[in-house]
Amino acid sequence: xxxxxxTTAAMQKYPNPMNPSVVGVDVLDRHIDPNGKLHSHxxxxxxxxxxxxxxxxxxxxxxxxxxxxxxxxDPVEKTMELKSSNISFTNLVSxxxxxxxxxxxxxxxxxxxxxxxxxxxxxxxxxSYLEGLMANTISSNAxxxxxxxxxxxxxxxxxxxxxxxxxxxxxxxxxxxxxFVEK
Amino acid sequence: MNSVGxxxxxxxREYDQCFNRWFAEKFLKGESAGDPCGQLFKQYQICVQxxxxxxxxxxxxxxxxxxxxxxxENSS
Numbered sequence: 001x002x003x004x005x006x007t008t009a010a011m012q013k014y015p016n017p018m019n020p021s022v023v024g025v026d027v028l029d030r031h032i033d034p035n036g037k038l039h040s041h042x043x044x045x046x047x048x049x050x051x052x053x054x055x056x057x058x059x060x061x062x063x064x065x066x067x068x069x070x071x072x073x074d075p076v077e078k079t080m081e082l083k084s085s086n087i088s089f090t091n092l093v094s095x096x097x098x099x100x101x102x103x104x105x106x107x108x109x110x111x112x113x114x115x116x117x118x119x120x121x122x123x124x125x126x127x128s129y130l131e132g133l134m135a136n137t138i139s140s141n142a143x144x145x146x147x148x149x150x151x152x153x154x155x156x157x158x159x160x161x162x163x164x165x166x167x168x169x170x171x172x173x174x175x176x177x178x179x180f181v182e183k
Numbered sequence: 184m185n186s187v188g189x190x191x192x193x194x195x196r197e198y199d200q201c202f203n204r205w206f207a208e209k210f211l212k213g214e215s216a217g218d219p220c221g222q223l224f225k226q227y228q229i230c231v232q233x234x235x236x237x238x239x240x241x242x243x244x245x246x247x248x249x250x251x252x253x254x255x256e257n258s259s
Binding site: 004007008011012014015022023024025026027028030032036038043045066068073075076087 | 184185186187188191195198199202203206207210211212213215218224227228231235240241242
């Protein structure tokens with residue numbers, strides 16, 4: 001899919017069936033910097049399906065984990081960068097992720113994603129120790145991320161088709177269709 | 184999608200709709216001047232900041248700024 005489509009979908013990634021544990025998304029800050037790039041700081045709350053008996057013991061406010069995400073969209077260079085890290089109450093394990101979406105250099109209708117994740121325990125990087133184990137998880141998560149965006153893109157296309165069917169011939173209609181239908 | 188503060192979900196939805204439309208139709212096409220969602224964002228922010236304080240979510244290094252001018256002080 002073209003970069004514009006992927007970027008728009010990424011801004012609306014949740015909810016989606018591939019990430020059922022994400023239960024809340026909030027924008028904490030959003031501004032355009034002097035170079036015209038859009039910065040967004042978001043807070044994601046996730047719930048990991050803790051049995052309700054545990055919840056009733058420790059209280060529901062402590063069953064959520066939070067992820068802090070900073071994204072930068074450059075509409076001129078056509079890059080979108082996302083950095084996220086989990087906010088851990090115990091500071092024991094932290095996961096930092098970085099994703100960059102750019103148009104494919106040779107195929108303009110495609111987008112390239114590069115993704116890296118750093119997992120640390122108490123500030124010590126585990127990249128060598130857990131290499132085998134984590135590599136599988138991370139690459140299946142990367143696939144999941146792609147599937148999630150594919151799902152969002154399909155949803156947005158369906159909404160656009162519905163919209164164009166019911167509101168023919170307006171200016172906005174043709175702008176929206178041009179942004180999404182191109183694949 | 185819900186907000187971290189249950190009471191803020193409706194404000195969040197209105198803001199999100201406004202933002203998503205502006206993002207796809209204006210910003211990505213290079214027309215970033217004139218963000219029409221400023222007012223919605225401010226109201227939504229006030230609610231979210233309060234919810235975060237109430238739930239004691241430890242967010243580091245973030246300033247809660249509105250889209251244009253600067254910080255508004257909120258008492259909670």
